[in-house]
Amino acid sequence: xxxxxxxxxxxxxxxxxxxxxxxxxxxxxxxxxxxxxxxxxxxxxxxxxxxxxxxxxxxxxxxxxxxxxxxxxxxxxxxxxxxxxxxxxxxxxxxxxxxxxxxxxxxxxxxxxxxxxxxxxxxxxxxxxxxxxxxxxxxxxxxxxxxxxxxxxxxxxxxxxxxxxxxxxxxxxxxxxxxxxxxxxxxxx
Numbered sequence: 001x002x003x004x005x006x007x008x009x010x011x012x013x014x015x016x017x018x019x020x021x022x023x024x025x026x027x028x029x030x031x032x033x034x035x036x037x038x039x040x041x042x043x044x045x046x047x048x049x050x051x052x053x054x055x056x057x058x059x060x061x062x063x064x065x066x067x068x069x070x071x072x073x074x075x076x077x078x079x080x081x082x083x084x085x086x087x088x089x090x091x092x093x094x095x096x097x098x099x100x101x102x103x104x105x106x107x108x109x110x111x112x113x114x115x116x117x118x119x120x121x122x123x124x125x126x127x128x129x130x131x132x133x134x135x136x137x138x139x140x141x142x143x144x145x146x147x148x149x150x151x152x153x154x155x156x157x158x159x160x161x162x163x164x165x166x167x168x169x170x171x172x173x174x175x176x177x178x179x180x181x182x183x184x185x186x187x188x189x
Contacts, residue, residue, distance in 0.1 A: 013105065013128065014059040018052045020080055027074035028052065035100060036073035041112055043068050067106030073099060091124050 021028045028049040030038050038048045043066040045051040051068050058064065072078055081101050104111070111132070 039069040061107035069104040
């Protein structure tokens with residue numbers, strides 16, 4: 001994707017995935033037993049196949065907001081996707097999620113609700129566009145460590161490590177990693 005931004009850029013990325021999955025329609029099917037799932041969040045879509053049929057105007061963030069995610073388990077799609085990125089040099093060899101790639105996309109506004117990511121290996125994320133803020137919530141035994149900041153946002157600190165668990169992710173700041181795996185949830189805001 002050349003130097004395109006905003007809704008036109010989003011439409012280009014969406015079109016890329018639409019074409020990629022159109023060439024292999026079975027790749028858009030869920031298989032929860034294999035870990036291949038679709039997360040509609042509040043988009044109104046019931047499946048990846050349905051989401052990929054959204055009108056161009058909605059893909060450009062005109063109309064009802066949307067945010068979706070899915071895990072790809074299809075080897076043909078995986079092979080094509082992995083042509084576009086390399087694992088960062090500082091991530092251990094086994095940092096990939098095996099045969100799965102997770103893809104999340106959407107327009108401005110809230111994304112995923114509070115949830116727990118169960119990842120057994122170190123992981124990383126590439127941010128292609130926009131901004132995303134993660135609030136990392138400490139485990140229950142450290143939940144009482146909460147102080148209000150001047151900006152009226154809650155600031156949480158892990159009582160054991162002293163980490164301030166808020167991470168902002170911007171286009172161009174492509175990678176982050178958490179060594180301390182004792183967080184109990186991640187929420188997009």
